[in-house]
Amino acid sequence: MQPELWNYRADVYDVNKSLDIVGYHVEATDGKIGSVDEATYEVGESYIIVDTGPWIFGKKVMLPASTVTxxxxxxxxxxxxxxxxxxxxxxxxxxxxxxxxxxxxxxGEYYNRFPFGGGVY
Incomplete structure (x- = not known):
């Protein structure tokens, strides 16, 4: 498992500062997908869980922290x-x-198939 996949990028989140993103709206590169239901900030194990609401029938998805731009x-x-x-x-x-x-x-295997870091907003 690639540890960078499970870390926020340095230009996105400063591990020395406190920030709670639960409840924030989540935007994919092509539009809104839901809101943050849970977020973790542990080095090498960070992720967000997004409640997709009606977009994919009320399901939740887990995304490695590195997908956050x-x-x-x-x-x-x-x-x-x-x-x-x-x-x-x-x-x-x-x-x-x-x-x-x-x-x-x-x-991790699924998300590692895509270019690391992806696009930037």
Missing amino acids: KIDPQERKVYLARTKEEIKNAPEFDEATFKESAYRSTL
Whole structure:
């Protein structure tokens, strides 16, 4: 598992500062996908869980922290370097197993297929 995948980029989030992004709206490169339901900030293990609401029938998705390209506290938005389709096609989120290393490895393999860091807003 590539540790950088599970870290926020240095230009996006300063690990020395406190920021709670739960409730922020989430924007893929091609539009809104939902809002942050949960976020972690541990080095090498950071991710966000997005509640997609009606976009994909109320499902949640887990995204490695490296997919975040920008956090805008004034607008309360998180921007991602992935399209809606890439996010929709990710391995299905499972509330019971998402913290297990096997799921994280599968998710990591999926997101590692895309260029690291993706586009920038």
